[in-house]
Amino acid sequence: MTRTKSNITRGSGNVFLDLGFPPHEAAVMLLRCEIAEALRQWVAREGLTQTQAAKRLGVVQPRISEIVRNKVDKLSLDYLVGLCTKAGLSVTVKSAA
DSSP: OOOOOOOOOOOOSOHHHHTTOOHHHHHHHHHHHHHHHHHHHHHHHHTOOHHHHHHHHTSOHHHHHHHHTTOGGGSOHHHHHHHHHHHTOOOOOOOOO
């Protein structure tokens, strides 16, 4: 059996940046995913179906489905932040200089 040597590269902390997306796109995509994860956790914590979550947030069920399936490229940051507000979740963005 022949052993192959593998190289391990430390990630940047942003998988989208590591995949080669431009920095500005990678930052937005990561924020969308983080906010969507917070919403998924809220739905699970509340024990809601997608239909119930949609009704509580005042949106249609397919939007919740997109969040659950992490299809956040279709949703703006404004929209996701608005949903968090409706769910009673706070959103904070920290900037490092």
